[in-house]
Amino acid sequence: MPELPEVQEVRRTLEPFVLNVAIVGVTVLRKSYIRAGVGTVSALVGRKIHRTLRHGKKLFCIFDDGQVLLIHLGMSGCIDCCKPDVPRRPHTHFSMRLATGFEFRMEDPRRFGGLWHYSSWALAEKSEITGKMGVDALDVTASHFAAWRNMRGRLKANLLSQRTVAGLGNIYVDESLWLARLHPLQVLENIREKHKVSLAGAIRTVLNKSITMGGTTLRDYRNVAQQKGQFAQSLCVYGRAGLPCLRCGNKLISKVISGRTTVFCGQCQRRI
Ligand SMILES: [Zn+2]
Structure with missing residues (x-):
């Protein structure tokens, strides 16, 4: 849990908040939750999510310059897009401030999920986490x-x-x-x-x-x-x-x- 239909639903409800909106800030609250690219994830600032993709239970945000943020919800991962003055829920591990004034927040109490940052689709595609999927x-x-x-x-x-x-x-x-x-x-x-x-x-x-x-x-x-x-x-x-x-x-x-x-x-x- 969540499986394909839930990830598809997250994708459908995420897109109106994030597509073609500039990222104005990135906050990593728990470094270990960024499973790849923790040192480079700040490069998303100033970029826009150009499109999203889902394969199996994995969700990909593809940015206008080719960077990729791979989201895996694991057992209890959840994305919230809300105003920044809404108090953060416990177990919020990552957030991105959007130019619209909303904030993308990734929460995951059990931490079986994670985020992977890649500088290109080619790197995301051949990574350990996506390479073996049917x-x-x-x-x-x-x-x-x-x-x-x-x-x-x-x-x-x-x-x-x-x-x-x-x-x-x-x-x-x-x-x-x-x-x-x-x-x-x-x-x-x-x-x-x-x-x-x-x-x-x-x-x-x-x-x-x-x-x-x-x-x-x-x-x-x-x-x-x-x-x-x-x-x-x-x-x-x-x-x-x-x-x-x-x-x-x-x-x-x-x-x-x-x-x-x-x-x-x-x-x-x-x-x-
Ligand atoms: Zn029967």
Whole structure:
């Protein structure tokens, strides 16, 4: 948490505050939160964010001179754009003053997120944090799962790793597997073409539905306008262990898989 839909929602609500607005000041409140480029991040002063990009769960701000600020929200990262006289929330690690009078603030109580500053897109693209990401989950098709034919491993672990598909975490992996009727412990090399087609379709369907509802708020996720997402009410398996499967009525099972609590239906999500 936050996963692709929440990062997409942060991007959508951030853009009106920051696009084409000059940065007039940068304050680093916790140096270790800037994972790369802490010594150069002040070079953003005087520049404007020309556009933003999202890939998987990563958000990129691309400046008019090519500099890049990569934002990773981690578990509890949150961006607030407010007037400077609003008291800073605890765990605010970085801020940028904008020419409009607003202030961009990055908060993250648990500090699993971070900021990376690069002088160019070329450096950002080949960095350790972006280099191993698979296709963005909104663009996934069955062909992106082709390598599974020769891969050992289990389905849920692969989807969580970000290497085949980027953007899914525990919530949307469980929801997508349920929709595609695939077992989380399914062996990769046995997955047939028709299942790959269903899985790719299920991933896109679940994510797009969540995006239209502003993402999922379980506890503290909120967008830049400080609004919560509404998709939690539409979850079919996540958080529903012990309740009836919405498709077959069987009791949903909870099991720890890849270190994450996983909820699925033992009746209609069979191993192949
Ligand atoms: Zn079922």
